[in-house]
Ligand SMILES: [Zn+2]
C-alpha cells in the first residue's frame with residue numbers, strides 16, 4: 528500500500544520483491560501495526576517523507592533473505608522492525624550513546640520503505656530478534672507503541688512508585704502491564720467523561736482511572752503523557768510531588784499554556800522523549816520475555832489499510848490497529 532502523495536489515500540500496487548543489500552535482511556512481513564505517526568506522515572504534518580513511500584514501522588516478519596555481511600540471523604527467524612531504521616554512528620549524538628537523536632537517522636515507513644507490504648528490507652543491525660510467541664499480530668504494536676512507552680518509563684526515577692499516565696491508548700495499555708508487574712501503581716487519566724477508556728485502564732491493571740480534570744488521591748512520583756494536549760503539562764506538574772518528573776512520551780503536543788513557576792519549583796522537571804535506541808529495544812524485549820504482555824488489537828487485511836487508517840483517525844479503535852498480510 529503506497530503513499531504517492533501526502534494528503535491522499537494509499538494506493539494498492541503490485542511491486543517487485545526488494546533485494547537486500549549486504550547489510551540488510553529481506554523480510555516477509557506477517558503483520559504491521561498502524562501508529563499515529565503514520566497518520567501524521569499521510570496527512571502531511573511530517574513534511575519530508577520519501578515519496579512514493581510504503582508506510583509502516585511496527586513490523587513483525589520472517590527472515591527470507593540475508594545480505595552477505597549480516598551475521599546472527601538465520602532463514603525463518605522472526606524479527607521486529609522499529610521506527611529507527613538506520614543511524615550514522617558518527618555524529619556527536621551517536622557517539623554519546625544517544626543514537627535516537629542522530630543527525631542523519633533514517634526512519635522506517637518515513638524516509639525508507641516500511642511494512643504496509645508483503646515484503647520489506649531492513650538494516651539487520653536495527654532489527655530485533657523476536658520469540659515465536661511474539662510472531663503473532665499482537666506483537667506488532669510492541670514495535671512502536673510498546674517501545675516509546677518503555678523509553679518514557681525508563682526516563683523516570685527507578686524509585687518512582689505512583690505513576691500517572693495521561694492518555695490511555697496503545698502505548699499506555701502496554702506500559703501499564705509492565706509497570707504493574709514491577710510493583711508500580713498506575714493512575715490513569717483519560718479524556719473527561721471517557722468511561723470506556725477508564726474501564727480499559729482498570730482492566731489493564733491501573734489502580735485508579737478518571738478524567739484528566741480529576742485530582743489523583745495522592746501526590747504522584749512521576750507522570751507520563753501520551754496525549755497530544757499541551758495543557759496536560761501544567762496539569763501533570765500540579766499532580767506530581769517535589770522532584771516529580773513529567774515525561775512527554777514521543778508525541779507532538781499542542782501549544783503549552785503558560786503557567787506559574789510555583790508548579791515547576793522544587794526540582795520538578797518536564798522532558799520530551801524522541802525515537803528509540805537499540806538498547807531500549809533489547810532491554811524492552813528482554814523485560815517482556817518475563818512479563819506476558821497482552822495487546823488489544825483490531826486486525827485488518829493489508830488492502831483494508833485506508834479503512835483502518837480512517838478508523839484510527841476517528842478514534843474508533845480500542846488499543847491498536849494491525850494489518851496482516853496472509
Ligand atoms: Zn548519528
Ligand SMILES: [Zn+2]
Pocket residue numbers: 562563564565584610671672
Ligand atoms: Zn509509531
